[in-house]
Amino acid sequence: MSSLDGLPPLRDVIARHELAAKKALGQNFLLDLNLTQKVARASGPLEGVTVIEIGPGPGGLTRALLALGASKVVAIERDPRCLPALAEIADHYPGKLEVIEGDALAFDYYSVQATDTGPLRIVANLPYNVGTQLLVNWLTGPIWPPFYESLTLMFQREVALRIVAEPDGDAYGRLGVLAGWRTDARIAFDIPPQAFTPPPKVTSSVVHLVPRPHPIPCDGDALARVTQAAFGQRRKMLRQSLKPLGGEALLAKAEIEPTRRAETLSVEEFCRLARLL
Known part of the structure; x- marks a missing residue:
């Protein structure tokens, strides 16, 4: 140059x-x-x-x-x-x-x-x-x-x-x-x-x-909290890794099976969890 x-x-x-x-x-x-x-x-x-x-x-x-x-x-x-x-x-x-x-x-x-x-x-x-x-x-x-x-x-x-x-x-x-x-x-x-x-x-x-001009409606701080908790213990089931945020009760509201692990969730499912916080 x-x-x-x-x-x-x-x-x-x-x-x-x-x-x-x-x-x-x-x-x-x-x-x-x-x-x-x-x-x-x-x-x-x-x-x-x-x-x-x-x-x-x-x-x-x-x-x-x-x-x-x-x-x-x-x-x-x-x-x-x-x-x-x-x-x-x-x-x-x-x-x-x-x-x-x-x-x-x-x-x-x-x-x-x-x-x-x-x-x-x-x-x-x-x-x-x-x-x-x-x-x-x-x-x-x-x-x-x-x-x-x-x-x-x-x-x-x-x-x-x-x-x-x-x-x-x-x-x-x-x-x-x-x-x-x-x-x-x-x-x-x-x-x-x-x-x-x-x-x-x-x-x-x-x-x-x-x-993206129109991403899934969601609060960035809440999404960061959910992902940090879920992937902080990624080998554990969500009912355990998300326990500090509501665990099985939160997952039930989001209609997500509590025995799933974080890496199986779509972006839309993570946004659903974040909106419920």
Whole structure:
């Protein structure tokens, strides 16, 4: 991409700013610029789109998003060491990159205004240590349809499989229910460990999630409580795992057999239980 955007190679940027990835921040930098463009393209055409990026690091994906035509990128970065490198990108794309130093878990996403009333998307190589919680927050918010048009996010492949899982599968759990409730989710492609610095021990996957305009009516907090209880003891029958929430009495109201296990329930059945809480 250095020939595409005229900026230095990412390895040079990392060396010049001494940006060794920090395990404590869940950092694994994606240096293959062909892959950063592939991640950016997985969200769809970017012309007229405002993108929120979490954990941009040295800015490889940031550069791809801007080079491929995003109207604006709002990058939330917790590591102050990365700010000078991101400032260089902002200088290269005047008025198109806003860098916010802060914690993505505490950020008010509804404060971001899309450029020219265009769509707003989230595209990110999420830090491993907060990625799942961020997704749960975005899926269970009280306002729906949400502030974003789509989510294009990178996770460890094991997590990605849980997000797109269907009932009766080993990977089906809380994430599969929450994602299936409010979005259509699919795995776009995988990325091998050697594409990152430092290389993680596992393969990564890019997941694309599009909000359903009319999901099953349900309270997100209640659904989170039901799924957490049910899958917290997934090998036990529901009458036991849901005992703190009402057990057999709750299941009887929902017309669900108490001897079933959590992985056999559909998203609709979990929503029925949540509505009864």
